[in-house]
Amino acid sequence: MEAKELFPGVFSINGKLATENLVKGAKAYSEELVDAGSKEYRLWNPYRSKLSAAIMNGLKEMHIRRDSKVLYLGAATGTTSSHISDIVGPNGIVYCIELSDRNMRQLIKVCEKRKNILPILADAGDSGKYEEYISGCDIIYQDVSSRDQSGILLENSRFLKSGGYAYFIIKSQSIDVGRKPSEIFEQELSKVSNVYELVEKVTIEPYDELHMFAVLRKR
Numbered sequence: 001m002e003a004k005e006l007f008p009g010v011f012s013i014n015g016k017l018a019t020e021n022l023v024k025g026a027k028a029y030s031e032e033l034v035d036a037g038s039k040e041y042r043l044w045n046p047y048r049s050k051l052s053a054a055i056m057n058g059l060k061e062m063h064i065r066r067d068s069k070v071l072y073l074g075a076a077t078g079t080t081s082s083h084i085s086d087i088v089g090p091n092g093i094v095y096c097i098e099l100s101d102r103n104m105r106q107l108i109k110v111c112e113k114r115k116n117i118l119p120i121l122a123d124a125g126d127s128g129k130y131e132e133y134i135s136g137c138d139i140i141y142q143d144v145s146s147r148d149q150s151g152i153l154l155e156n157s158r159f160l161k162s163g164g165y166a167y168f169i170i171k172s173q174s175i176d177v178g179r180k181p182s183e184i185f186e187q188e189l190s191k192v193s194n195v196y197e198l199v200e201k202v203t204i205e206p207y208d209e210l211h212m213f214a215v216l217r218k219r
């Protein structure tokens, strides 16, 4: 078994993506564990995680690295954030904002083993509720199924360092099911263009449809 490092902390094992497990033996969902002697990897399914899908589809650069401080908006039950927790390592941190208390209950189980994830039950559109816990983030990762996706990103941009990156996943169906997805993607990107420049955009089909995965840099 050979693990080839594609980006720092992101590996390819027999053509499948993986991260090195921060907590050996622990799963965050139903992912497969791969034993490699002193190390253990967790396979990272692109059908379950849009970041994995974007990497599979040729994301050029990965800004989430060891020791990064990440603000994750819309963490759900912790699938993608658990892999980000592997990547940032024990000295990094992943602040996870999630609105649904049902999802939060599952996320808390993941956090019990992963001390670098801080779960926060809150509306990402009301950042005053968690501002006392968060500052100086290197990355915002946003994957919220909400109507006002650009508004939520702008609301949280104050927590991002200047020159930091926002991974902005736009779900057209949550904004307007009747309009062309490409128009909605352009509209959402233009709404944040005063604050962010577009670095790259990746489609995530066939893993997920009607989404745009955009990488933005804070001006």
Ligand SMILES: C[S@@+](CC[C@H](N)C(=O)[O-])C[C@H]1O[C@@H](n2cnc3c(N)ncnc32)[C@H](O)[C@@H]1O
Binding pocket: 048, 049, 050, 073, 074, 075, 076, 077, 078, 079, 080, 081, 097, 098, 099, 100, 103, 122, 123, 124, 125, 143, 144, 145, 146
């Ligand atoms: C597509 S799921 C996220 C999946 C997750 N990013 C992953 O890959 O593991 C979208 C999540 O956004 C949450 N959400 C929707 N609106 C929100 C808001 N205003 N604030 C925080 N979370 C929100 C939903 O409850 C849901 O869990």
